[in-house]
Amino acid sequence: MSEIATEREAKDVAEGIITCDACPVLCRIRPGRTGACDRYGNVGGVLTRMDPMIIASHTEAKRGAMVPFLGAGEWKGTLLPGGETFVTGIGAGTTYPDYKPAPFIVSSRPGGVDMVTVVTEGIFSYCGLKLKIDTDRFVGPEQAAVRAEGEQVGHVTTAEYGSQMLALGGVRHLTGGSKKEGVVTCETMLTLANKGAVELAIDGGATLTVQAGRPPIVNGTQEERMRVGCGSATIGIFAKQWQGHADEVIVVDDHITGVLTEHQAGRFLEMRPSGIRVRGRKSTPGRYFQVANPGLGWGGTDITDPLAIIEKIDAKTAWPGMRLLMVSTTGEDAAYFILDEKLKPVLTPMPEAIRKAVERIGENCEPALTTVMFMAGAGGSLRAGVTENPIRLTRSIKEALVRVTSGGAPVYIWPGGGITYMVDVAAMPDNAFGHVPTPAIVAPIEFTMRLEDYRDLGGHMDSVRPVEAVLEQLQGSKSRNPIPGTTE
Numbered sequence: 394m395s396e397i398a399t400e401r402e403a404k405d406v407a408e409g410i411i412t413c414d415a416c417p418v419l420c421r422i423r424p425g426r427t428g429a430c431d432r433y434g435n436v437g438g439v440l441t442r443m444d445p446m447i448i449a450s451h452t453e454a455k456r457g458a459m460v461p462f463l464g465a466g467e468w469k470g471t472l473l474p475g476g477e478t479f480v481t482g483i484g485a486g487t488t489y490p491d492y493k494p495a496p497f498i499v500s501s502r503p504g505g506v507d508m509v510t511v512v513t514e515g516i517f518s519y520c521g522l523k524l525k526i527d528t529d530r531f532v533g534p535e536q537a538a539v540r541a542e543g544e545q546v547g548h549v550t551t552a553e554y555g556s557q558m559l560a561l562g563g564v565r566h567l568t569g570g571s572k573k574e575g576v577v578t579c580e581t582m583l584t585l586a587n588k589g590a591v592e593l594a595i596d597g598g599a600t601l602t603v604q605a606g607r608p609p610i611v612n613g614t615q616e617e618r619m620r621v622g623c624g625s626a627t628i629g630i631f632a633k634q635w636q637g638h639a640d641e642v643i644v645v646d647d648h649i650t651g652v653l654t655e656h657q658a659g660r661f662l663e664m665r666p667s668g669i670r671v672r673g674r675k676s677t678p679g680r681y682f683q684v685a686n687p688g689l690g691w692g693g694t695d696i697t698d699p700l701a702i703i704e705k706i707d708a709k710t711a712w713p714g715m716r717l718l719m720v721s722t723t724g725e726d727a728a729y730f731i732l733d734e735k736l737k738p739v740l741t742p743m744p745e746a747i748r749k750a751v752e753r754i755g756e757n758c759e760p761a762l763t764t765v766m767f768m769a770g771a772g773g774s775l776r777a778g779v780t781e782n783p784i785r786l787t788r789s790i791k792e793a794l795v796r797v798t799s800g801g802a803p804v805y806i807w808p809g810g811g812i813t814y815m816v817d818v819a820a821m822p823d824n825a826f827g828h829v830p831t832p833a834i835v836a837p838i839e840f841t842m843r844l845e846d847y848r849d850l851g852g853h854m855d856s857v858r859p860v861e862a863v864l865e866q867l868q869g870s871k872s873r874n875p876i877p878g879t880t881e
C-alpha cells in the first residue's frame with residue numbers, strides 16, 4: 394500500500410470518515426453526512442442504509458393482501474401468497490463486489506416448509522421502462538426520440554391496442570451518450586419508477602405528462618377514455634344496437650375505420666348498402682386503413698370535420714333522407730347527418746336513440762391510464778450474492794424452483810437466456826427505487842426458494858439468518874440497515 398493511501402486512511406480514521414463500498418463510486422462519507430446517492434450515510438461511525446427497510450406481512454382481515462410492517466408508508470400492495478412476513482429488498486442495501494453474500498438471506502417456515510429469501514438491491518445499468526399510454530392520439534412517429542430536459546431518454550415504439558408505447562432508458566442512454574444524457578435518463582427513470590410525474594417531448598409529436606396509474610396528459614389535454622376498440626371492432630360490438638336507428642355508421646379511427654353497411658356485421662344484419670365510400674386503403678369490406686393522417690382529432694386522426702374522410706356518395710345507391718352517424722372510437726366525437734335531396738349530408742340534432750348509442754360507446758371505454766413497467770437484467774453479477782455457482786440460480790428460476798419478486802411484487806421473467814424481468818411499478822411500494830451516480834438504477838429484488846434447494850444450488854448457507862433475528866435487528870435500528878463491520 395502506498396504511503397499516500399496510508400496517510401489518507403489515517404486521516405479518515407482521525408476525522409471519522411468511512412468509505413461506502415456498496416457501489417463502484419466508493420464514497421468517503423463524513424460523520425452525519427450521506428454519500429453521493431443519499432442511500433448510505435455515516436451514522437455514528439457506522440455505514441447505514443438511510444431508507445427504512447420495508448418488511449411486509451399479510452393482513453388478518455384480508456388474506457392475500459400485504460401491509461407494511463416496518464416503515465412502508467402508505468403502501469397497500471398485493472404480494473407473495475404464503476409467507477406471513479416478507480422481507481423486501483427495499484432499503485436492504487447492496488453488497489459490492491458482488492461475490493459477497495447478499496445483504497439479507499432470510500430463513501422462515503411458512504406453512505411448516507423451510508424457505509429462504511435472498512434479499513438485495515440490484516444496481517442495474519441494463520434496465521429500462523416500458524410505458525403504455527392509453528390514448529389514440531398521435532404522440533409521435535414510431536422510432537421518434539423521446540426527450541426530457543432536451544436529452545434523448547428513449548423512443549416511441551410499436552403502438553398496442555388502444556395505447557401508445559414508449560421505451561425509455563436502457564444502457565445506451567445511460568452509458569453511451571453524453572454525461573448529461575445519462576444523468577437525465579437516470580433521473581427520468583427514477584421519477585417514473587417511483588410513481589412520480591415527468592414531462593416528455595417527442596420529436597415531431599406531442600408533449601406528454603405521464604405518471605404511473607394516472608391519466609396521460611397529451612399536449613395539455615388530459616386523456617379520459619381508452620377507446621372501446623378499433624373502428625372495425627366498435628362496429629362488431631354495437632352493430633345490432635344501431636340497427637333501426639341509423640342507416641349508416643362510420644367509426645373514425647386512425648388505424649382501421651369501419652363502415653357499418655359494408656362491414657361483415659352490417660351484411661349479417663342484412664343492412665342496405667349506403668353507397669358512401671370513405672377515403673384510404675380498403676383492407677377488407679367495411680374496413681379502411683389510412684383515412685387521414687395521425688393527429689389529435691377524431692379517433693387519433695388529424696380530422697376535426699368527419700365529412701372530410703368521405704370520398705364520394707354513390708347516387709345510384711344512396712337515397713335522400715338517409716340517416717348517417719359518424720363517431721370516434723371513444724364516443725367523445727360524434728355527429729349525426731341526414732342526406733338531403735342532393736345527397737348532401739346535413740348536420741342534424743341527434744335523436745335520443747342515437748345519443749344513447751353514442752353514450753354506450755363511452756360507457757364501454759375504460760379509464761385512460763399510464764402504465765410503467767420496469768425491466769432489468771438480473772442475470773449478471775448480482776447472482777453471485779445468491780450463490781457461488783450463478784448459472785444454477787438462472788436454471789432454478791427457469792425450472793420454477795425459485796420465485797423472483799421486486800419489492801415483494803411478482804415479476805415476469807422473460808424466456809430464453811439470462812434473468813430478464815419485468816415488474817409493474819404500481820404493484821410495488823412507493824419509492825422502492827434508488828440510483829447511484831455511475832449512473833444506474835437501484836431496484837429491490839428477492840429470490841425465494843426452499844432451503845434445501847438453496848443448499849443444492851450452492852447458496853451462501855453460512856449467511857442464512859432466521860426472519861425473527863432480522864426483524865429484531867431492524868426494530869433496534871428504526872428499520873434502517875446498519876452495515877456490520879463498517880465502522881471507521
Ligand code: SF4
Pocket residue numbers: 413414415416417418419420427428429430431432433829830
Ligand atoms: S454512490 Fe451511494 S452506494 Fe455508491 S458508494 Fe456512494 S453512497 Fe455508497
